[in-house]
Amino acid sequence: MYQANNKRYEQMVYNRVGKSGLKISALGLGFWHNFGSVDPYENQKAIVHQAFDLGITYFDLANNYGPMPGSAEENFGRMMATDMKPYRDEMVITSKAGYDMWDGPYGEWGSRKSIIASANQSLMRLGLDYVDIFYSHRPDPDTPIEETALALDQLVRDGKALYVGISNYSGAQTTAMAKIFKELRTPFIIHQPRYNMFDRHIENDLLPVLREIGKSAVVFSPLAQGLLTDRYLNGIPTDSRAAKSSSRFLQPEQVEKTLQTVRKLNAVAITRGQTLAEMALAWDLRQPEIASVLVGASRPEQLVDNVKALNRLSFSDADEKAIADILLVHEKNNV
Template sequence: MYQANEQRYDKMVYKRVGKSGLKLSALSLGLWHNFGSVDSYENQKAIIHRAFDLGITYFDLANNYGPIPGSAEENFGHIMAEDMKPYRDEMIIASKAGYRMWDGPYGEWGSRKDIIASANQSLKRTGLDYFDIFYSHRPDPDTPFEETALALDQLVREGKALYVGISNYSGAQTREITKIFNELHTPFVIHQPRYNMFDRHIESDLFPVLKAEGKAAVSFSSLAQGLLTDRYLNGIPADSRAHKSTSPFLHEDQVEATISTVKQLNQVAKSRGQSLAEMALAWNLREPEIASVLIGASRPDQLDDNVKALDHLDFSDEELAKIDQILGK
């Protein structure tokens, strides 16, 4: 029977989510990859156990994570029932709806039908009574934001979510839906955007809105699908994600186009006594609006390496200027 590490809270950093009362672990575990029906269940358990032992309290799901879609939630639910149930109140568990989950016109986007049905399905798959955070995974161009907001608000009022969030919304879209949440008094607290050294568009678009509204962000793709690690410093491994032509998010051309920049960033990381991945995670956390950074893992020991980023979160002005120079900012 799993027994959590008694010292799990000693070294983890916990950051407040905007002006809310909620705090998140500075690093969060994303279950997008490596937690589906095709992945080792025992390895999934080992990763989740290690994450919690390191003080990671936020676990991030979505209805369609797999493959097959839904299997990440099912596997997570089995692990919760077998090992983690005694620790449920120490965990922040999130899921989302918005990307395609089932056939027909109701299996994606942001209608009341999709949001409510998706949340109910996700609760059933995970075996949970409620989610701590439930997100609209992407804005729906054909559904009024008021309808999406009312659906998320209903989940809170029915006790199926404690807080709500949005993901992949622009700054203007975030401002618009925030007004509706404010009128409804919905506990909307968080946005989940893509953010890393190679993708900084939200600095001028989203961050000012979050700051003005007292909201926070939890960033995904913080290591740029592995580009901001030592994975590709000496070429493209045959077993890497970039080498697999099936990956729509990273391919060999991207590696080749960024390798010179990555090597320069790696030198800055070395001068800080960090790996490139550690520095990239710390760099994201330098932003006051970011409450947590999502990380993925295919092995438990990768989490130990990522948590080392918290040992050196501070950056000098010279280091930040050097990074901007390398990135052409």
């Protein structure tokens, strides 16, 4: 039977989520990849155990994570019913609704029907009475934001979620949702956007809004699907994600466009005594509005390496300038 590391809280950093009372681990475990029905269950358990042993308490799921859709929640539910059951109150477990999940007009987007049905299904797969945070996974262009907000609020009032969040909303959309949640007194505390050195769109749009309204972000894709690691420094390995013709998220041409920049960033990381991945994670966390970064893993050892980012979170003015200059050249060359 799994016994958690009794020193698990000694090395992790825990950040307060906006002005709420909740703290979450600076690194969270994402279930987007490697936790589906096609992935070995014993390896999934080993990754979750390693994450928790390292002090990671934030576990990020969604209704359609797999493949097959729903299978990541089912697999995590198996763990929660056995190995992780004694530790439920030490974990922040999240789920989301909004992307394609089931056939027909109610299996996606943000209607009240879809949000509440999806949450109920997620709780059944997870085997839980509630999740700690439930997100609207993306804004729905055909549903009034009031309807989506009221559906999320209902989940809290029904005891199915402790807090609510939104994901992939623009700054203006976030402002509008926050206003409704404030009127409803809904515990809306967090936003989940994409953010990394190659995708900084939230810096001038979303982060100022979060600062103004007192909310935090937990960001996904901090390593840009592996580009911001040493994985592609010397080309595209045959067993890499970019080499797979079925990959929708990383193509060989993306690697080629970023290779020169990645090598320059890696040189900065070396001067800091970090790997490129460690520096990329720390770089995200330097933003005061970002409470946590989501990391994925295909094996437990990757998490051990990721947590080393916490050993050096500060950036000198020289580090900041060197990275900014590299990224500026990259952006000019890829307009």
